[in-house]
Amino acid sequence: MSTARPEAARSGRGARRKPDGRMPLRQHIRELRNRVLLVAAGLVVGTAVGWALYPQLFAALQRPVVELARSRQLDIALNFGGVATPLDLQIKVSLFAGAILTSPWWIYQLWAFVTPGLTRRERWYTLVFMGAGVPLFLSGAALAWWVLPKAVGLLAGFTPDEAVNLIDAQVYLSFIMRMVLAFGLAFLLPVVMVGLNFARVVRGRTWLAGWRWAVLLAFVFAAVATPTADAISMFALAVPMCALYFGAVGISLLHDRRQDRRTDAEPPGTSAEVAR
Structure with a gap:
């Protein structure tokens, strides 16, 4: 008895895949479940590492408050408002x-979930976009890390001279972690756009047609995501997002043109599986 079918069922890729690389809805759900389980397993390992590095991570996260208290001589500090708050924060920071x-x-x-139907000739793009997606995500997170200390200094600077600013540690750290992840995911969006294009779900012309909405949403997101009221921080996020969007549109248009030429060059009746 062949073992190809069980292996295909475990990986979500099997003989039920259609010639164009698409799968039935049940196969998509199974593929999504498998990918989520793999992500969860990796997150458990990463969380264990974060748990071990918690003292260093917490020191880095509270550094803007500590430096602000030293440089401006403000009575400002993080406040743990409950008995279980330190444990709760350690779990959250470890997950982050x-x-x-x-x-x-x-x-x-x-x-791998967005682009399951790539041909053999196209699968090498996985390495290319992994090489682009990871630095883009980390660049967005680094940009948020650069903006947040300035935001803390600006907002905490409104504390009156005779007042004490005790910042709730839960609110402060959750705010920083959400912003870092939000910036990273915003920079990762172009990779998802190109992935949907390579999976033949969205064509480049569709992305291009919505450029006005994309630019508007980029500036709205930047205005909401950046906690400061100055325009420099907003443009620091919105301009790279727009540039990455148009870069993804350009790659999608080039890919569509190449696919159209390949399709026109194929003799009638040629199966798409020949290229796989």
Whole structure:
């Protein structure tokens, strides 16, 4: 008895795949379940590493507050408002570190789910877009890390001279972690766009037709995501997002042109499986 069918069932890729690389809805759900389980397993490993590195991570996260208290001589500090708050924060920070550390793993799983029907000739693009997706995600996270200390300094600077600013540690750290992940995912969006194009779900002309909405949404997201009121921080996020969007549109248009030429060059009746 052949073992190809059980292996295909476990991986979500099998004989039920149609010639164009598409799968029935049940196969898509099974593929999604398998990818989510793989992401969860990687996140558990990354969280364990984050748990071990928690003292260093917490020191880095609270550094903006500490430096602000020293440089401006403000009475400002993080406040743990409950008995279980330190444990709760350690779990959250460990999960946050796990998401950052395992970003190559879950970005690959996302790419593999979005583009299951690539031909053999196109599958080498996985390495190319992994090489682009991971640095883009980390660049977005680094940009958020650069903006946030300035935001903390600006907002905390409104504290009156005779007042004490005790910042709730839960709110502060959750805010920082959400912003870092939001910036990273925003920079990862072009990779998803190109992946959908390579999977023949969305054509480049469709992405191009919505460029006005894309630019508007990029600036709206930047205005909401950046906690400061200055335009420099907003443009620091919105301009790279727009540039990455148009870069993804350009790659999608080139891919569509290449696919159209390949389709026109194929003799009638040629199966798409020949290229696989």
